[in-house]
Amino acid sequence: MERTKFLLDERDLPRAWYNINADLPAAGIQLPPVLHPGTGKPIGPDDLAPLFPMALIGQEVSTERWIEIPEPVLAVYRMWRPTPLIRARRWEKALDTPAHIYFKYEGVSPSGSHKPNTAVAQAFYNAQEGVRRLTTETGAGQWGSALAFAARQFNLELKVYMVKVSYHQKPYRRVLMETYGAEVVPSPSPDTNAGRSILAKDPENPGSLGIAISEAVEDAAIHDDTKYSLGSVLNHVLMHQTIIGLEAQKQFELAGEAPDILIGAIGGGSNFAGFTFPFLRDKITQGKAYRVIAVEPTAAPSLTKGLYTYDFGDTAQMTPLIKMYTLGHTFMPPPIHAGGLRYHGMAAQVCALYDKGLIEARAVPQTAVFEAAVHFARHEGIVPAPESAHAVRVAMEEALKARERGEKVVIAFNLSGHGHFDLAAYDAYLAGQLEDYDYPEEQVREALKHLPQIRT
Numbered sequence: 128m129e130r131t132k133f134l135l136d137e138r139d140l141p142r143a144w145y146n147i148n149a150d151l152p153a154a155g156i157q158l159p160p161v162l163h164p165g166t167g168k169p170i171g172p173d174d175l176a177p178l179f180p181m182a183l184i185g186q187e188v189s190t191e192r193w194i195e196i197p198e199p200v201l202a203v204y205r206m207w208r209p210t211p212l213i214r215a216r217r218w219e220k221a222l223d224t225p226a227h228i229y230f231k232y233e234g235v236s237p238s239g240s241h242k243p244n245t246a247v248a249q250a251f252y253n254a255q256e257g258v259r260r261l262t263t264e265t266g267a268g269q270w271g272s273a274l275a276f277a278a279r280q281f282n283l284e285l286k287v288y289m290v291k292v293s294y295h296q297k298p299y300r301r302v303l304m305e306t307y308g309a310e311v312v313p314s315p316s317p318d319t320n321a322g323r324s325i326l327a328k329d330p331e332n333p334g335s336l337g338i339a340i341s342e343a344v345e346d347a348a349i350h351d352d353t354k355y356s357l358g359s360v361l362n363h364v365l366m367h368q369t370i371i372g373l374e375a376q377k378q379f380e381l382a383g384e385a386p387d388i389l390i391g392a393i394g395g396g397s398n399f400a401g402f403t404f405p406f407l408r409d410k411i412t413q414g415k416a417y418r419v420i421a422v423e424p425t426a427a428p429s430l431t432k433g434l435y436t437y438d439f440g441d442t443a444q445m446t447p448l449i450k451m452y453t454l455g456h457t458f459m460p461p462p463i464h465a466g467g468l469r470y471h472g473m474a475a476q477v478c479a480l481y482d483k484g485l486i487e488a489r490a491v492p493q494t495a496v497f498e499a500a501v502h503f504a505r506h507e508g509i510v511p512a513p514e515s516a517h518a519v520r521v522a523m524e525e526a527l528k529a530r531e532r533g534e535k536v537v538i539a540f541n542l543s544g545h546g547h548f549d550l551a552a553y554d555a556y557l558a559g560q561l562e563d564y565d566y567p568e569e570q571v572r573e574a575l576k577h578l579p580q581i582r583t
């Protein structure tokens with residue numbers, strides 16, 4: 128019998144997250160310090176304490192290789208984990224490729240993506256330290272719905288500042304968050320100073336992730352019982368996501384082969400890191416020859432067109448400064464872009480690995496992304512989230528290269544979520560309304576003029 132699904136028993140759930148910071152020095156990487164937005168000096172735990180619980184601040188700066196997963200977090204993970212590793216046999220046949228294609232499917236989580244892997248951990252540590260209420264921002268709603276689910280598991284209240292255009296144009300993710308019991312307001316809102324000052328100038332402001340972050344951070348900073356939660360970019364987030372790659376390594380043992388190429392889409396870098404970092408550990412410490420590819424949209428090409436320098440995490444310049452590949456914190460994604468992954472920067476670890484040549488990056492245009500996603504859906508049945516579809520595209524490109532060369536390579540990609548709430552984007556693609564967009568070099572240069580001046 129030809130096996131298609133490689134499933135682990137609940138008992139085989141990994142018991143510790145992997146922290147790549149422990150192995151970066153072996154790759155010759157010294158992560159640059161995170162700097163205070165006001166003073167430009169390296170930040171310490173006290174600077175972060177108003178926003179995050181101490182356990183997560185500890186993980187953020189930890190150099191321990193393994194961080195034990197608390198039992199209450201494992202108990203929630205068991206609701207859907209381990210997730211399946213699936214061999215895309217029908218898609219391989221349709222592509223007529225000698226390549227073997229595997230995907231790790233994170234769309235089986237309650238909110239439909241990888242994001243609950245960190246949302247559950249973050250909600251747990253906050254509840255354990257006596258926090259009563261969380262705030263966060265969300266764009267289209269993937270992160271907000273993951274945190275709404277997780278907050279409910281640990282009896283925390285949650286207020287979500289949702290970018291106003293999405294609030295009105297994408298009502299179903301809002302309904303999902305409210306179904307889980309979260310309060311959702313369109314951002315800019317009249318509930319914070321940041322929101323009020325923007326509304327005073329421009330009552331019709333459509334909102335942005337940058338503004339929503341400012342509102343959520345302000346709300347957490349002024350309420351003693353409230354902390355803030357972030358869904359990507361930070362080290363503790365990447366670490367929580369490594370459960371994906373750790374499971375996948377055990378599943379490849381079941382499959383009796385090893386991947387040659389590992390692929391993930393990158394927004395802030397968390398699902399890519401979660402899937403590939405355990406394999407990169409073997410590349411760094413054992414010299415394994417994996418090719419690891421991060422995929423981004425040509426409309427928001429941080430790694431392939433950005434500059435490796437210090438920048439703010441948000442538009443309002445409230446977050447600490449991180450050295451990363453950035454398009455500039457003033458970056459505005461083009462309105463025609465339907466594929467997600469709109470963040471201007473990238474997780475520091477992902478950037479450092481790219482800078483050292485341990486991973487590759489590829490930018491793909493959105494019509495090619497949806498073309499691959501539709502082809503994949505027609506053969507494998509799963510409709511990928513537009514973000515995940517960037518990885519689908521590059522898996523397809525590599526499978527077609529293998530066909531040209533008559534080479535049997537093993538390709539593995541992370542299918543980070545399903546696209547059931549993104550059918551409007553599929554509708555636009557199927558109606559021929561999507562256009563490709565290359566973020567212009569001049570605009571990158573212009574945005575980079577507004578970067579903070581840090582001497583390194």
Ligand SMILES: *Cc1c(COP(=O)(O)O)cnc(C)c1O
Nearest residue numbers: 269359394395396397398514544
């Ligand atoms: C949020 C999201 C992403 C992008 O975020 P990362 O932190 O880069 O993983 C990718 N895929 C899905 C399904 C998402 O919801």
